[in-house]
Amino acid sequence: MPHIALPEGLPGISAGFAFRPETARPMRELAHILLHQPNSLTPGERELIATYVSSENDCYFCQTSHGAAAACHLGNAETVKQVKTDFLNAPISPKLKALLAIAAxxxxxxxxxxxxxVAAARRQGATDxxxxxxVLIAAAFCMxxxxxxxxDTWQPRDESMYAEMGRHLAESGYLKPSR
Amino acid sequence: MPHIALPEGLPGIRGAMAFRPETAKPLNELVEVLLHNPGTLSEGERELIATYVSYLNDCHYCQSIHGAIAAAHLNGDEELVRRVKADFQHAAIPDKLKALLVIVAxxxxxxxxxxTEDVAAARRLGATDxxxxxxVLIAAAFCMxxxxxxxxDTIQPHDEAMYRERGKAVAREGYVAISKTYLPAEPVAR
Structure with missing residues (x-):
């Protein structure tokens, strides 16, 4: 049971967003810019950063939904698992490894x-x-x-739900609810 | 020296926001809703929550500026702000706010x-959902x-007078309005 009376049937952050649309709007916009809009880091790389931080913070809903979005972008769920458990030996670029060290x-x-x-990331080609x-993705996921x-939102153990959510996030981004 | 080349002359979060105005916009809008828009918790109470979590996170800039904004809302009572940071259970604040600060920590x-017990304790003292x-969201947002x-590694001056003056201005004008003084003007829609 959530700590407050959240709208029923909505998992994770979508319940918080539905409870308080005024704060949902800038929070959705921030995630959309950081994770979905075109950038020199791919959406898959940025979703991996979000997934890794959420895993370090032990947040089941966030690491599972963003892990699903990352897997959708990368076409590969195994890499997502490896990044969470041991990113230094995952099949990702040295630049992303250096950025994950900063995120940690x-x-x-x-x-x-x-x-x-920061110097180590720059040596691998990371720009300012x-x-x-x-830094802001890592900080934002600490929020x-x-x-x-x-x-204490409802965080179902239902892989197919997260897979569907990951597809929606990967395709449409964060501005609108998936259901 | 900041870790990346931030615009000069803008301390704390302002330098970072001027570096990336696209993310500055929702960041300012979120803090405006949480701390400045009318609510059943007073602006002073909400700024005390922001100050306290910034103090726990050991962020000099944020605890100084939000402490100054809190004081500006609380008739300039800087001593109360210090007491909340050091030992809020014995500060002259309502019991409901103390229970909310327990949740914040x-x-x-x-x-x-x-x-569940933390939340029940706040509810017994009159806190609404x-x-x-x-x-919860103010505390989470300040962890961001x-x-x-x-x-x-933004520039974080140790200059109480600067924070005091800025605190009064932010308390008066709010976060979104004052952001126009350090963010580039938004492009005109064509």
Whole structure:
């Protein structure tokens, strides 16, 4: 049972969004810009960052739905699992590994990010824009994850539901509810 | 020195927002709804929540500026802001706000730390579902804003007078209106 009376039948963050549309609008827009709009990091790479942070924060709904969106973009669910358990040995670019190292630091706290972490990403070709967005994606999922778990939202164990949600997110983005 | 080349002369989150105006827009709109729009919790109470979570996250810029905005809403009572950060259980604030700050501290650690008992305690002191929702979201949102500000290693001056003056201006004008002074003008639709 959620901590407050959320609309029934809506899983995870969609219940929080339906409860309070005024805050849902900027939160949806932020996710859409960070994860879905065209950028030099692919949507698949950005969804992997979101999935990894959500996994570090132990948020079932977010890591499963964004993991499904990442798998849809990448056409590969195995890579998503590897990134969550051991990204340094996952089949992803050295640049994305360096950015995930920054995301891991941001998850612990902003002050954990060192000049050396950033220099390492830059050596692998990361731009200031990509470093900025990596920090903000990681920070934003420290919000979304806490919102979803802090209200104790309904987080069904239903793989087909997440697969469908992942497809919707990968195709249409974050501005509108999937159902 | 910030980790990336941020526009100069803009401290804290303003430098980051001016670097990426596209994300600045929803970031400012969210904080406007949570902290500045009319609500059953006063602006001062909501700014105290933002200040407290920023203090727990050890973000100098955010706790200083939101502490100053809180004080501006609370008749300039900077001592009360200090008391809330140091020991809110003994600060001169309503019991309901104390119960909400207990929830805030749990959210700061992680969303799953919030218990049914924490929420029931707030409800016994009169907190509504809407207030509990916004408390959770303010705490969660500042776990984002704080990480954004510190994760980019933005410029964070140690200058109480600067925060005091800025705090009064933000308390008066709100976040979206004042953002127009440091964000590039939006392109005119054609």
């Amino acid at each position: 630091k941001v998850q612990k706290g902003g002050r954990s990010v060192t000049a050396e972490d 824009h990509e470093i900025h967005d990596t 979304y994850n806490r919102y979803v778990d802090g209200l | 749990k959210v700061q650690k992680g969303g799953r730390s919030v218990t 809407h207030e509990i929702h916004d408390t 804003y704080n990480r954004y500000v510190d994760g980019l």
